[in-house]
Amino acid sequence: MNKIIIAIDGFSSCGKSTMAKDLAKEIGYIYIDSGAMYRAVTLFALNINAFNPDNTINTHLLKANLDKLNVTFKLNPETNLPETYLNGINVEKEIRSMEVSKRVSPIATLDFIRDEMVAQQKAMGKNKGIVMDGRDICTTVFPEAELKIFVTASAEVRAKRRYDEMIAKTGNADYQEILKNIEERDYIDQTRKLSPLKQAADAIVLDNSNMTIAEQKKWLLDKYKRAVSSSN
Numbered sequence: 001m002n003k004i005i006i007a008i009d010g011f012s013s014c015g016k017s018t019m020a021k022d023l024a025k026e027i028g029y030i031y032i033d034s035g036a037m038y039r040a041v042t043l044f045a046l047n048i049n050a051f052n053p054d055n056t057i058n059t060h061l062l063k064a065n066l067d068k069l070n071v072t073f074k075l076n077p078e079t080n081l082p083e084t085y086l087n088g089i090n091v092e093k094e095i096r097s098m099e100v101s102k103r104v105s106p107i108a109t110l111d112f113i114r115d116e117m118v119a120q121q122k123a124m125g126k127n128k129g130i131v132m133d134g135r136d137i138c139t140t141v142f143p144e145a146e147l148k149i150f151v152t153a154s155a156e157v158r159a160k161r162r163y164d165e166m167i168a169k170t171g172n173a174d175y176q177e178i179l180k181n182i183e184e185r186d187y188i189d190q191t192r193k194l195s196p197l198k199q200a201a202d203a204i205v206l207d208n209s210n211m212t213i214a215e216q217k218k219w220l221l222d223k224y225k226r227a228v229s230s231s232n
């Protein structure tokens, strides 16, 4: 069967990684979480002390060290899912820490970082057979992708999902604080100058506010089958 490129963009906390991962596993494609790449760069910037005390970024230092930055993915044989490596070290857990989450947005706005990441992401799609999710995958990385999806859900629904997740994990969460954080991130993602989050004209929109994970999975698999048969 023809291999295609599947590009998935969407708001934060809208479940796009879950559906992208599930689909990749099911159809035997490579899954790449492009957000993990920006997170790994953020961890690298922390490691080389490229954040100033006032939290601005020492871009000279970061730029000067770019040749020492190597972000890769390796498949975990137990979960069959790719994990993120920074200079040969597995950083999958570390890149999800609050420390990194708090600082990743400004890193993702730097032009020299985006240029580098986008070039690497394009190279990963050279042989197709890839599912990649992020914010600019349909618009900048793979505008030629055979299947483009834009995932959305209301901020309230996304906040409630995150709230339930945190309650289950820690027994403690503040719904209003989570909602505020989601709304702020939506604003930054949509209004930044470089590669803002926006729906590609030819992307299929999935509003999953009232869908279960199983329903989403079925929906995406169906779109994949149609895209493959029309690309034959």
Ligand code: DC
Binding pocket: 012, 034, 035, 036, 038, 039, 104, 105, 108, 133, 134, 135, 136, 137, 189
């Ligand atoms: O999806 P995430 O929360 O792991 O993304 C981390 C950050 O990277 C977030 O600030 C958005 C940004 N990002 C981006 O600018 N472009 C992408 N293709 C993916 C993520």
